[in-house]
Amino acid sequence: MxxxxxxxxxxxxxGHHHGxxxxxxxxxxxxxxxxxxxxxxxxxxxxxxxxxLANNMGMASGPxxxxxxxxxxxxxxTVLLLVSSLTFGVASLTMRHKMPAKVTIAWLGLSLxxxxxxxxxxxxxxxxxxxxxxxxxxxxxxxxxxxLVGLHAVHVTAGCFWIMIMIAQIAVLxxxxxxKSRVLRLGLFWHFLDIVWIGIFSxxxxxxxx
Amino acid sequence: xxxxxxxxxxxxxxxxxxxxxxxIENPSVSEFVGAGAALVAIFGGIGALVLITWLRAWGTLWRxxxxxxxxxxxxxxxxxxxxxxxxxxxIEGVVMRTQxxxxxxxxxxxxxxxxxxxxxxxxxxxxxxxxxxxIGITNYVMPLQLGARDMSFPVLNQISLALTATGAALVMxxxxxxxxxxxxxxxxxxxxxxxxxxxxxxxxWIWAIVLSGLGTTLTGINxxxxxxxxxxxxxxxxxxxxxxxxxxxxxxxxxxxxxPLTLAALMLAADRYLDFHFFTNDxxxxxxxxxxxFWLFGHPEVYLLVIPAYGVFSEVVPTFSGKRLYGYNxxxxxxxxxxxxxxxxxxxxxxxxxxxxNVNIAFGIAxxxxxxxxxxxxxxxxxxxxxxxxxxxxxxIYATGFFFLFTIGGLTGVMLANxxxxxxxxxxxxLVAHFHNVLIxxxxxxxxxxxxxxxxxxxxxxxxxxxGKRAACLWVVGFCFTFLPLYALGLMGMPRRSVMxxxxxxxxxxxxxxxxALTILSAVTALGIQLWVSVRNRAATACPLGDPWNGRTLxxxxxxxxxxxxxxxxxxxxxxxxxxxxxxxxxxxxxxxAYEDIEMPRNTAIGMIVLIGSTLLGLALIFWIxxxxxxxxxxxxxxxxxxxxxxxxxYTIPAEEIARDHQAWLAEVxxxxxxxxxxxxxxxxxxxxxxxxxxxxxx
Numbered sequence: 070m071x072x073x074x075x076x077x078x079x080x081x082x083x084g085h086h087h088g089x090x091x092x093x094x095x096x097x098x099x100x101x102x103x104x105x106x107x108x109x110x111x112x113x114x115x116x117x118x119x120x121x122l123a124n125n126m127g128m129a130s131g132p133x134x135x136x137x138x139x140x141x142x143x144x145x146x147t148v149l150l151l152v153s154s155l156t157f158g159v160a161s162l163t164m165r166h167k168m169p170a171k172v173t174i175a176w177l178g179l180s181l182x183x184x185x186x187x188x189x190x191x192x193x194x195x196x197x198x199x200x201x202x203x204x205x206x207x208x209x210x211x212x213x214x215x216x217l218v219g220l221h222a223v224h225v226t227a228g229c230f231w232i233m234i235m236i237a238q239i240a241v242l243x244x245x246x247x248x249k250s251r252v253l254r255l256g257l258f259w260h261f262l263d264i265v266w267i268g269i270f271s272x273x274x275x276x277x278x279x
Numbered sequence: 280x281x282x283x284x285x286x287x288x289x290x291x292x293x294x295x296x297x298x299x300x301x302x303i304e305n306p307s308v309s310e311f312v313g314a315g316a317a318l319v320a321i322f323g324g325i326g327a328l329v330l331i332t333w334l335r336a337w338g339t340l341w342r343x344x345x346x347x348x349x350x351x352x353x354x355x356x357x358x359x360x361x362x363x364x365x366x367x368x369x370i371e372g373v374v375m376r377t378q379x380x381x382x383x384x385x386x387x388x389x390x391x392x393x394x395x396x397x398x399x400x401x402x403x404x405x406x407x408x409x410x411x412x413x414i415g416i417t418n419y420v421m422p423l424q425l426g427a428r429d430m431s432f433p434v435l436n437q438i439s440l441a442l443t444a445t446g447a448a449l450v451m452x453x454x455x456x457x458x459x460x461x462x463x464x465x466x467x468x469x470x471x472x473x474x475x476x477x478x479x480x481x482x483x484w485i486w487a488i489v490l491s492g493l494g495t496t497l498t499g500i501n502x503x504x505x506x507x508x509x510x511x512x513x514x515x516x517x518x519x520x521x522x523x524x525x526x527x528x529x530x531x532x533x534x535x536x537x538x539p540l541t542l543a544a545l546m547l548a549a550d551r552y553l554d555f556h557f558f559t560n561d562x563x564x565x566x567x568x569x570x571x572x573f574w575l576f577g578h579p580e581v582y583l584l585v586i587p588a589y590g591v592f593s594e595v596v597p598t599f600s601g602k603r604l605y606g607y608n609x610x611x612x613x614x615x616x617x618x619x620x621x622x623x624x625x626x627x628x629x630x631x632x633x634x635x636x637n638v639n640i641a642f643g644i645a646x647x648x649x650x651x652x653x654x655x656x657x658x659x660x661x662x663x664x665x666x667x668x669x670x671x672x673x674x675x676i677y678a679t680g681f682f683f684l685f686t687i688g689g690l691t692g693v694m695l696a697n698x699x700x701x702x703x704x705x706x707x708x709x710l711v712a713h714f715h716n717v718l719i720x721x722x723x724x725x726x727x728x729x730x731x732x733x734x735x736x737x738x739x740x741x742x743x744x745x746x747g748k749r750a751a752c753l754w755v756v757g758f759c760f761t762f763l764p765l766y767a768l769g770l771m772g773m774p775r776r777s778v779m780x781x782x783x784x785x786x787x788x789x790x791x792x793x794x795x796a797l798t799i800l801s802a803v804t805a806l807g808i809q810l811w812v813s814v815r816n817r818a819a820t821a822c823p824l825g826d827p828w829n830g831r832t833l834x835x836x837x838x839x840x841x842x843x844x845x846x847x848x849x850x851x852x853x854x855x856x857x858x859x860x861x862x863x864x865x866x867x868x869x870x871x872x873a874y875e876d877i878e879m880p881r882n883t884a885i886g887m888i889v890l891i892g893s894t895l896l897g898l899a900l901i902f903w904i905x906x907x908x909x910x911x912x913x914x915x916x917x918x919x920x921x922x923x924x925x926x927x928x929x930y931t932i933p934a935e936e937i938a939r940d941h942q943a944w945l946a947e948v949x950x951x952x953x954x955x956x957x958x959x960x961x962x963x964x965x966x967x968x969x970x971x972x973x974x975x976x977x978x
Binding site: 107118 | 507
């Protein structure tokens, strides 16, 4: 029926050489894409709300973007998150090419460290804003900013926990078919958060400073 | 957090939260009505527990239902939940109509109590009656129509049900503890913000909506993936029964339209709990964002509900007309067109909120455009019935009521889509009449038609016809009396949601509407009697062979009730209305050459853990019991993550067992008398239909 090398779902496939694991991944990975579409709507509307609040009325004579944006920190966050996406891509490839589980764990671990570093810098940024009085209760604009960046940070936190769980599962269960498909889905999630972050970086930070 | 100091380990929960205590402290008719409802909720709950214990049914309930991952069991549980909530919703409606009938200069309810009533009535009817009923019927029927063994994600399905039930439980608990929001089912801020409603009311709404909305989003994903990935071989998209197409459209709406609601509710929660300023009057908030977000969900939502109801009618009408559906392709495109247009019209819910006339015109035209594909559908159904030998069974009575009444509702919708008229009747009872006119004859009649149509598939016996016909007629009449007068009242200028009024000209219409409400109450009673009578006489109406109506689609090709694995062998589909074709060409009821072991998902308690955990989480958030919130989230996360380490999630049904059951059923089918449609409602109908086709038609 299907070609031996046909892709069963969008994105990186495990490939025919993974046998049943490849076939079993079809439905769940497709389902996860659908979930991401729904999640993207959530982000899209959070962006839209932010944009309607990022004006003089929404700032309510409070802090403006120029007062609170620390572009150096945000740029460092961007680099960390993008590199973590790269390292996660390598982790997925090591799995696809059936390299030893240790190697996959190592690349996943590196992505985790980068993700945690991103969260650390994000927390620092939030702390600095709070110290300047730029808290969400100050204005609609700040509510929008904190909720949009915060929603992304919550997602990254969930992603970090998920990486930890997957490392534990590879260690305990080995690269069982269901574990492999979970790593595939985690990969989609992690790269998705990158794309959202590029939106945040462009609209909230660069757009705010314009 | 915000405001009051809290010392108790129960947060802001105290003796004054008990509605019964409030009635004792400040006796009044209004408080007694509230306390009475609380007592009904408490004794209803206790009564159910006692009954289960008395029947010694806890083991069965736990093993066969609560922990089941079978899409059929989950579907039935959704419907039971919806029926229970329907009772409360209808009673609230009757109480409101009574209040308004006596409302000239007063009435017997306090204004806040009346506000709570219309808020819970709307919330319940949309989120905990219409949605779970539609989702329940879909859960049951859709995989059977596709020739699938189950949904794509059976455990996720169970969790979705748990989250929906959580929302319903929170709304029920609000009768006893605290009070519900008074801001209507739309719960618009800033009125529902903490400045104006600091109590737990809006928080009940928020967490009931957020938790059940999450469940519905997951359901949408599950439905869509099942439709794309679990169809039997040969079941191409354009061979799917129309019901499945409508579910596909509805699930796309669930996936894309529920996030705006979840987000709006969470932003309102951020305003209330964390002092954010999304929708406040001061410090840069903008309440228009809420209204936009809410209706970005709210309008697609009504199509989410009515599109599957169209699907039910598209199954019922051809079956009881004995003909194939007229205009299958146009039906599919019309359904898709409605689903797409449903995202382009949300602004017609607030023409009067101050955007420019051009914007209003654009949305007005888009709203009117929806009448076109809907009209196509009505003509298709009517053309299907043209020159058919129609059997006026209960589902067909509902369908007939639907055609006439829904068309009226649709036409008043076109009127409201005109911004000029909308300005005149904005916020009057005209609007209330309109949306009840589409939701009751559209969604609810569709649900009841589906309930009567598929009941014998689910339980293996037919519902009693006589009481069914009485109930259907009472619904049609009751609807007309209750809601058609409201059009007149709306045109006379009576605002909606009014606890009292002072124009004597309203009085006659109010009496009529009260008569209608009591008729609807008797319709619900008739449904209850019908169920009771049907269960008692189930031996006489048994149809275990599976095809009582000379059905056309795959779900009728298997025994009633179907085995857990649905199909002994996954069917090979050759055409649309495949089962009719199979009966005509002799493919139906053929013995299988070989049977295979079938792997099915095991039972799991995860849904119950989520149900209890998220209900406690909801209560903890509503009453600021922070330790409980942390504990319940911790327990749920531990259970959900812990489960992923468990790989042994399926069990195998051996081929011998399947062969034995299947062959026994086949033997019974072949021995059974073939029933003509004239004998359809008689005891002789055990579910083996004689094939009857229109003259001169091969299939």
